[in-house]
Amino acid sequence: MIRLSLASALALFVFVLGARAAAAADDGNAPSSATRLAGDAGPEPPVTAATEPTQPAAEATQPAAEPVPRTAEPAPRPTAEDGAPIGHAAPPTEAATHGAGPVRAGLEVFAQYSYRNLVGPGNNQTWFHAFDVPRAHAALEGELDGARGRVVLEATRSASEGSLLGVAGDSLVLRIREAYGAYRVVAPLELSAGVIPTLTVPNLDGTWMLRPVAPSALEASGLMSAADLGAKARVDLPRGFGWLAAAAYNGDGYTNRELNRGKTFEGAAEVHPLPNGALRPLGVFGSYVAGSTGTSLARADRVTGGLVWQGSRVRGGAYFTHAWGVAQLGTQRAMLASAFVRVEPVPRLLLGARADHTIRDSAVSPTGAFTTVLGSVGYRVALPVETFLALSRSIPTARAQSEVPGSNAWELRAIVRVVF
Amino acid sequence: MxxxxxxxxxxxxxxxxxxxxxxxxxxxxxSPADAREAQIVAVLAAADEPYIRARPALSAGKYTRMAQGLFDFYRGTVPLFRSDMRTGSTTLAVSRFDLDVPLVPSIGDPHPENFGALRALDGTLAIEPNDFDTADLAPYLWDVRRLAVGLALAALTSNPDDAEARRNVVDARRAIVRSAVVGYRASVEAAARGEAPVRVTESTNPILASVIRRSERDHARRRELTELTVLDGDRRALRRGPIDPEDPQRVYADLPPFALAALPEAIERWRRTLVAPPPPEHVRLLDAARVFGSGVASWPRARVILLVRGPSDDPDDDLLLELKELGDSMIGGLLPPGVHRDNVGERVVRSARLAWARPDAEPFWGWTTWLGLPCQIRLESEGHKGVRAARMEGEEGTADALTKLGVVLGGVVARVHASGPGGAENARAIYARIATDPEGFLDEQADVGVAYAELVVADHARFARALRRPDGLRLGIPFDRNDSARPDVAAVLGVPPAPPPLPSSP
Structure with a gap:
C-alpha cells in the first residue's frame, strides 16, 4: 500500500509540475509546440554552451538524453572538437539523434577485440580472446506537430550464453531495442509509450558518455534494464533546473515477455540546483523503482541516489543503489556503489575511469561481493568515430568467486565506436 | 509486486x-508468502518457459511426476540447483575448496539414478554414467555436490516399507555422503599421480551387483523384445497403448506419417556418428512409436522408440533404439566462450564418450537431427539396468550398501573429471585444492550434501503446494493462444495421457 501510494503521488507530482511548468513557459511568451516545430524557439531550453560564452558554440548541437527544442538560429556545424552536452545526459542510444529534418535515420556500432584472463584459486589461469560487436543499432526517428516516434533495432546473439540452440546456429539477429511514440502535451511535458528507455540506467550511461567502454554497473549487474515496455511522462524543469519523470513498465526488461500481472513503477528526478553559473553541470540524481519480476511476482525494488557532473569536458558521478529482490529471489538484498569520471583534457582525447562495488546479498555471511576498476583512453578520430583502449580488473570475494566462476579476471579491450 | x-x-x-x-x-x-516457494516456481518457470507455453500438457505431466516423488523432484530441478549455486541465495557454492579455473568435463547431473550398466562393443558390461542431458564443462564441485545431495536423498527415501531400516540408513546418511567424497578424493589422487582410469565391471556392493546381475539376465532373454513388441508371424512390430501396467503414463502412440518418413534419414545421420557404425541394413527401420511418460527432466521432450532390423531378417535379433530430443545443458556459459561444442548432440555424445572408461561403452549412442530437432539415439535394452532409488530396500537398502555405492560413484565422477585432453592437469589442480585439508574436504562436502538434501525435502513440499495454486501446472506462466505449437510440431509431440491427480501431500 505504501509503495502504491508513493507511486501515485509521484505520478501526480510529475503531472502537476508539468502543468505548472507549462504555465510558467506560457507566461514567458514561449511559443506553442506548433510554432516551435515550424522553426521557432521552444520553451526556454536548458542553458547550453551555445549561449554560454565560455564554452565552444558547437556544443549546443550535441544530443541530450531527451530532445530539447531547437533554437531559431541554425545550429553550427558540429565538429570532432565539440564537448559534451552541459547539464544533462546524452541519449541512451544515439543513433539517429544527430542531424536535422523531420525524419532521421542513423546507426551506432561498437566493434571490439577483447582479451580476458581468468584467474582461479591456486594460481590456475586461463584466457580467451574474441572479436565482438557489443552494439549494432539501426534507428529511425521522426517528429511532427509535437509527436515523435523512434525505433531502434539492435543486434544480439540469438541464443544466450551456454546455449547451442539459436537461430541458424547462434547468429547475430535483430530485435527491438526501442519502439515508442511520444507526444509533447505541453512544452515541458512529454508522454511516451512503447518499448521505452527506462529512467535510471540511461541517465547514468548518458552522464558518463563512455558506453562503448562499459555499460553502467546497474545494467551490468542485472539489477536494472536499459529499456522496457511501458509508458513514461517526463517534465523538463524550467531554466535548466533538471527534470522529473515517472514511468510504468512490465518490469521484466525489453528482452523478456511479461510473466505477471504486477507492473513496475519508476520515478526519477535530476535537479541542477545552480543552473546559471559554473556549477551548472552539478546535479543531484535520485530514482525509485517499485517492481516485480517473474511468475511469482518476486520483489524488484531499487532506490538509487547520487551526484552527477555533466560538464563539457569533465563528466562524472557517484551513486549508490540498494536493491530489494534480485532476479527470482524477492528476499535478496543487493547494494551497489559506483563512481565514474570522463575527462576530455584536450579536444578529442577521452580519458575514463570507473570503480564499482557490488554486494550480492547484504543479509548473508560470508559476503559475496565484487569490486571492479576500469580505466580507458580514447580518441575521437572524426566526429562520428571514437576509439578506445580499456583495461578492467574484477576482484571477487571468495564467496563471490565460488558462486560466479570466472569472476576473478582482468580484461583488455580495443574498441571502435561509429555513430550517425 | x-x-x-x-x-x-x-x-x-x-x-x-x-x-x-x-x-x-x-x-x-x-506473491506467495513463502519466498522460497516463489523462488522455486520462478526459477523453474524461467527455465521451462518454452515448454510450458508450447507443450503445456507434457509440462504438466513432468511437474506431476516431480510432485509424486522426492527423488523425481530432485531429478527435475537442476535449474534450481544452479540458481542456488550461482545466485548467492543459499550457501550451496560456498567452499574452502572451490576451483573455478579450470572447468572440467562434467556429467552435469550425477545423482545415483544416472548411473547404470552399459554393454560395450566387446560385450562386456560396466557401471557407467548413463545420462548426459546436462553434461558440459563445469567447476568440479558442481558434480561432487550434486552427487552428495543425491546420495543423501537416496538415504532418505530408502526402505519405503521398512521404517526401522530407513531410520538406520537416515542416521548414517552423513557417512554415506562422505563415502562418495572419499571415493572421489581417492580417484582424483590416483589420476593426479597418472594412474590409469578404472572401469567398474564387477562389484561386491549389493546395489551394483544387482544391477549387473539383472542386466546380464535380461540381456540374455532379450526381455525388451518380449515386453515392448509383438510378433506377427515372422514380422515384429512395436506395441501401442499402455506398455506398463503399473504406470499408465507410459504409452506408445503412432507417429504422424511425415514424422515417420523422416526417420530413415535421421537414423542414417546417427549411424555415421557411431564409434563403430554398423552396416546400414542392420539399422533399417521396421517400426517407430511416440513414447510418453519417460524420464523426468526430459519428460516434455519428443521421444520415439525405434524398431530396426538388426544383423539379419530373423525377428529375434531385431534391435530397439530410443530417439530423444535434446536441449541445452543448463549448466554451461560459465567461462568464455560459454559453449564448448559445435552442436547439442555433439555436446551430449562427446561428453559421454569422454566420461566412460572406454568410448564404446555404449556403441549405439550417437546423435542426429530429426525434423530439425537435435536428438540422440541410444540402445533401448533391458540389459542396461540403472541404479534406482526405489529399489534400495532389503540388502540393497542398508547403510553399508549405500556407503559402498557412494565410494564407487564418487570414483566414477572423479574419473570423468580427469578425462580428456588436459585431464591429468585437471586432476592435479583439483587434488592440490583438496590436499590443503583432505579431511576437511570430506567433512565439508558431507555437511553440504546432508544440509541441502533437507532443503530439497522442504522444497518438494513447497513445490507440491505451488502446483495446487491457480495456474500451478503452468508455474504461473500466462496462457497465450499464440504460443500453441504449429500443427506439424503438435502432431509430432502428440497428445499425452492426462496426468494423474496431484498428490494431496508429498
Missing part, C-alpha cells in the same frame, strides 16, 4: 496519464 487488487482511487487530476498508470498497476496479486 507494487500493485494490489484494491488500491486507493487516483485523483482525477491525473487525467489520462493517471489512467495509464492506474491501469498498469491494476490487477496485481500478492
Amino acid at each position: 507494487l500493485g494490489r487488487r484494491h488500491g486507493p482511487p487516483l485523483p482525477a487530476a491525473l487525467g489520462a496519464f493517471g489512467s495509464v498508470i492506474a491501469g498498469a498497476l491494476a490487477g496485481c496479486e500478492p
Whole structure:
C-alpha cells in the first residue's frame, strides 16, 4: 500500500509540475509546440554552451538524453572538437539523434577485440580472446506537430550464453531495442509509450558518455534494464533546473515477455540546483523503482541516489543503489556503489575511469561481493568515430568467486565506436 | 509486486496519464508468502518457459511426476540447483575448496539414478554414467555436490516399507555422503599421480551387483523384445497403448506419417556418428512409436522408440533404439566462450564418450537431427539396468550398501573429471585444492550434501503446494493462444495421457 501510494503521488507530482511548468513557459511568451516545430524557439531550453560564452558554440548541437527544442538560429556545424552536452545526459542510444529534418535515420556500432584472463584459486589461469560487436543499432526517428516516434533495432546473439540452440546456429539477429511514440502535451511535458528507455540506467550511461567502454554497473549487474515496455511522462524543469519523470513498465526488461500481472513503477528526478553559473553541470540524481519480476511476482525494488557532473569536458558521478529482490529471489538484498569520471583534457582525447562495488546479498555471511576498476583512453578520430583502449580488473570475494566462476579476471579491450 | 487488487482511487487530476498508470498497476496479486516457494516456481518457470507455453500438457505431466516423488523432484530441478549455486541465495557454492579455473568435463547431473550398466562393443558390461542431458564443462564441485545431495536423498527415501531400516540408513546418511567424497578424493589422487582410469565391471556392493546381475539376465532373454513388441508371424512390430501396467503414463502412440518418413534419414545421420557404425541394413527401420511418460527432466521432450532390423531378417535379433530430443545443458556459459561444442548432440555424445572408461561403452549412442530437432539415439535394452532409488530396500537398502555405492560413484565422477585432453592437469589442480585439508574436504562436502538434501525435502513440499495454486501446472506462466505449437510440431509431440491427480501431500 505504501509503495502504491508513493507511486501515485509521484505520478501526480510529475503531472502537476508539468502543468505548472507549462504555465510558467506560457507566461514567458514561449511559443506553442506548433510554432516551435515550424522553426521557432521552444520553451526556454536548458542553458547550453551555445549561449554560454565560455564554452565552444558547437556544443549546443550535441544530443541530450531527451530532445530539447531547437533554437531559431541554425545550429553550427558540429565538429570532432565539440564537448559534451552541459547539464544533462546524452541519449541512451544515439543513433539517429544527430542531424536535422523531420525524419532521421542513423546507426551506432561498437566493434571490439577483447582479451580476458581468468584467474582461479591456486594460481590456475586461463584466457580467451574474441572479436565482438557489443552494439549494432539501426534507428529511425521522426517528429511532427509535437509527436515523435523512434525505433531502434539492435543486434544480439540469438541464443544466450551456454546455449547451442539459436537461430541458424547462434547468429547475430535483430530485435527491438526501442519502439515508442511520444507526444509533447505541453512544452515541458512529454508522454511516451512503447518499448521505452527506462529512467535510471540511461541517465547514468548518458552522464558518463563512455558506453562503448562499459555499460553502467546497474545494467551490468542485472539489477536494472536499459529499456522496457511501458509508458513514461517526463517534465523538463524550467531554466535548466533538471527534470522529473515517472514511468510504468512490465518490469521484466525489453528482452523478456511479461510473466505477471504486477507492473513496475519508476520515478526519477535530476535537479541542477545552480543552473546559471559554473556549477551548472552539478546535479543531484535520485530514482525509485517499485517492481516485480517473474511468475511469482518476486520483489524488484531499487532506490538509487547520487551526484552527477555533466560538464563539457569533465563528466562524472557517484551513486549508490540498494536493491530489494534480485532476479527470482524477492528476499535478496543487493547494494551497489559506483563512481565514474570522463575527462576530455584536450579536444578529442577521452580519458575514463570507473570503480564499482557490488554486494550480492547484504543479509548473508560470508559476503559475496565484487569490486571492479576500469580505466580507458580514447580518441575521437572524426566526429562520428571514437576509439578506445580499456583495461578492467574484477576482484571477487571468495564467496563471490565460488558462486560466479570466472569472476576473478582482468580484461583488455580495443574498441571502435561509429555513430550517425 | 507494487500493485494490489484494491488500491486507493487516483485523483482525477491525473487525467489520462493517471489512467495509464492506474491501469498498469491494476490487477496485481500478492506473491506467495513463502519466498522460497516463489523462488522455486520462478526459477523453474524461467527455465521451462518454452515448454510450458508450447507443450503445456507434457509440462504438466513432468511437474506431476516431480510432485509424486522426492527423488523425481530432485531429478527435475537442476535449474534450481544452479540458481542456488550461482545466485548467492543459499550457501550451496560456498567452499574452502572451490576451483573455478579450470572447468572440467562434467556429467552435469550425477545423482545415483544416472548411473547404470552399459554393454560395450566387446560385450562386456560396466557401471557407467548413463545420462548426459546436462553434461558440459563445469567447476568440479558442481558434480561432487550434486552427487552428495543425491546420495543423501537416496538415504532418505530408502526402505519405503521398512521404517526401522530407513531410520538406520537416515542416521548414517552423513557417512554415506562422505563415502562418495572419499571415493572421489581417492580417484582424483590416483589420476593426479597418472594412474590409469578404472572401469567398474564387477562389484561386491549389493546395489551394483544387482544391477549387473539383472542386466546380464535380461540381456540374455532379450526381455525388451518380449515386453515392448509383438510378433506377427515372422514380422515384429512395436506395441501401442499402455506398455506398463503399473504406470499408465507410459504409452506408445503412432507417429504422424511425415514424422515417420523422416526417420530413415535421421537414423542414417546417427549411424555415421557411431564409434563403430554398423552396416546400414542392420539399422533399417521396421517400426517407430511416440513414447510418453519417460524420464523426468526430459519428460516434455519428443521421444520415439525405434524398431530396426538388426544383423539379419530373423525377428529375434531385431534391435530397439530410443530417439530423444535434446536441449541445452543448463549448466554451461560459465567461462568464455560459454559453449564448448559445435552442436547439442555433439555436446551430449562427446561428453559421454569422454566420461566412460572406454568410448564404446555404449556403441549405439550417437546423435542426429530429426525434423530439425537435435536428438540422440541410444540402445533401448533391458540389459542396461540403472541404479534406482526405489529399489534400495532389503540388502540393497542398508547403510553399508549405500556407503559402498557412494565410494564407487564418487570414483566414477572423479574419473570423468580427469578425462580428456588436459585431464591429468585437471586432476592435479583439483587434488592440490583438496590436499590443503583432505579431511576437511570430506567433512565439508558431507555437511553440504546432508544440509541441502533437507532443503530439497522442504522444497518438494513447497513445490507440491505451488502446483495446487491457480495456474500451478503452468508455474504461473500466462496462457497465450499464440504460443500453441504449429500443427506439424503438435502432431509430432502428440497428445499425452492426462496426468494423474496431484498428490494431496508429498
